[in-house]
Amino acid sequence: MSLVPSRNQCRGTAQSFDAIFAKVLVCFPTAQAGSSPNGARWIAVQPSDMLDAARFLKTDPDLSFDSLCCLTGVDLLKFPVADKDAVPCSDLVCVYDLHSTVHNHELRVKSSTSRENPAIPSVESVWGVASFFEREAFDLLGVSFPGHHDLRRLLMPQDWVGYPLRKDYVYPESYGGVELKREGQTFESGPYK
Template sequence: MNPTEIQERLGQRLGASLECGGAGADAFVIVPAERWLEAARALREGEGLDFDYLRSLTAVDRPAEGKIDVAAHLFSYKRRHALTLKTRLDRAAPRIASLGAVWPAAHWHERELWEMFGVAIENHPDLRHLLLPEDWPGHPLRKDYAMPERYQGIPTRRPAPLAEPAAGTGPTNTGPKNPPEAP
């Protein structure tokens, strides 16, 4: 099934006109946030669709538009086709339904989505930090995120490894010295 047919079938199943684009493995469909879970179920269970694999779940912060775009990258091993399911959330209060009932592995992806972008996941059984400490401030993948200078008294920044050292802080030559030039 080609991407256009997949997009049309999903639109029919949801009874809505959907924004679609891309081609081949880059094909995508954008659904309203309130239809996110319904669209995911349709793609997993729909006749001829069979999207049985959630490759990844991620987001893009768009502060100029006041939105966060969420994307679920899907694949069907049975049908050998791919699609990206997208939605747009209000950046001030991003909230979306959990896909864990459709793809259980989504729970891990959703924890990272919440931790890094601040997207609240409704009906998630264990929404807590995945990579960062529980008391870490803010959401690091938001474009307006300001990295704290210190965390629990520990500096969070290091000098760039390839930066030029400040004058007088470079290596000191302690090896053998060449004799002065003979006259």
């Protein structure tokens, strides 16, 4: 006997981006729709609204974004200015790529925060996988997630200084008493020649 509902029983209908945004706008009037020059569209949510918005996106039966595919922190410090206008007012952005296994539709949510004191409420109570993604973003970009149960560095050593994926990151000259810089070597970023 099959314990799994058949494919047709568990599938809903995919919503368009505009329909999703209209629903979000009713509950979160400060939400904004944005788009990249290449046509990718997203919803920008205030950091203070992020947790509520996450709960809403997951529990609303028409949306049911039950899966957080990817949480990416992006430092837009050196990004061309024209595109930054779509992301209000700051350089550090967390991007949430959501997917609904019920309706088979996708959504990108962005929440931007200040470089000096970056904080976005943790969404690990909504999507369990966020606990690891948030630790990674904290580790590599220094975004703090209030409400996270165990916010420590994940990939880098616990005593590492600085946040490597920030665009103004300065490479350390030594770590644990070991010289990292060799003679004549520079750590300048840029394409390999």
